[in-house]
Structure formats: C-alpha cells, structure tokens
Amino acid sequence: MGDPQLLRVAETVVPVPNPGLAALLVDMRETMAALSGAGLAAPQIGVPWRVVIFGVQFSPRYPEAEPVPETTLINPVITPLDTVLEDGWEGCLSVPGMRGLVPRYARIRYQGVDERGTPIDREVSGFHARVVQHEVDHLDGVLYPTRIRDLRHFGFSDALFPGQEFADD
DSSP states (O other), rough: OOOOGGSOOOBBBOOOOHHHHHHHEEEEEEHHHTOOOEEGGGGGTTTTBBBEEESSOTTTSTTOOOEEEEEEEEEEEEEEESSEEEEEEEETTEEEEEEEEEEESEEEEEEEEHHHHHHHHEEHHHHHHHHHHHHHHHHOOGGGGHHHHHHHHGGEHHHSSSOOOOOOE
C-alpha cells in the first residue's frame, strides 16, 4: 500500500494472446501459489496490464466459501446485476497483515477473454463475485481499504481475529 503503481489505471492488453502475456501469467500463477492467494492482479507485481487471475478450491480463511474456478481474465468488464451489497471480510497481498469489512455487489456479470483470446462471460454471486470485484479493483487503482464504510472494521488480522492465522489474499 502506498506504491504509486497500485494507484494507476492499468492498460488494456492488445493483442491477446501475445508472448509477454504468457510470461506474465507464469509469474502471476507462481506468485499466487507461493502466497496462498485467492487472486492476483498484474499491477500487484508491477505490470500495468488489465490482467487478473483467481481461483480457490478451499480456503481456511473462508471455510464457508464456495469453490471459485481457476480463471485468467484479461480486459475484464464487471456489470452489477442488482443494487444489493453484501459486507465481507477481505485481505490483500498488497496490504499484508490486515483485514477489512468491505461492501461488494452480491451478484455480478463479468466479461473478458482468457489467455488464448477466448471470450469469458459469467454471472456469479457470493464469494466468487467478491473475489472478482476485489481483483478488478486493482486494475482501476483501487485498494480495498478505500471501500470500507466503517474503519472500526479495519485492522490487523491478529487483533481482529485472535488465534487465527491468515495468509493474505
């Protein structure tokens, strides 16, 4: 947090596929796996491109969360499907050791392409919708603390959740 690269709007990726994209995705996947994250955006590793990856089969941090399919999403567009917002706890690799209660749209449609240029068009809800919104925010220079409505629900993970261990998202 505080790195100017994380506050910029990322650039559209053209063309898809391309050799630079393939190398970036290898790096992103390795980084996300090493840090046990639920998702990662290219700007988080210093690349200002509109690329996110996400996917979770099971997370001890979110034991009730449904699985989210492993996805590479390039040049994403999010459309809320209604106005309902749900609060949920979030963390981030770019804001290590902290958690906050963040409102997100409960149901969204997201569109973009994968690394081969194949279109992706999904309607999702719950944890899946939260993960996508969190990662796409990174492409617009938004970190989750700016979305918190009540800063009494933002703090160090060990203070908010004593006795629980967290890797960051």
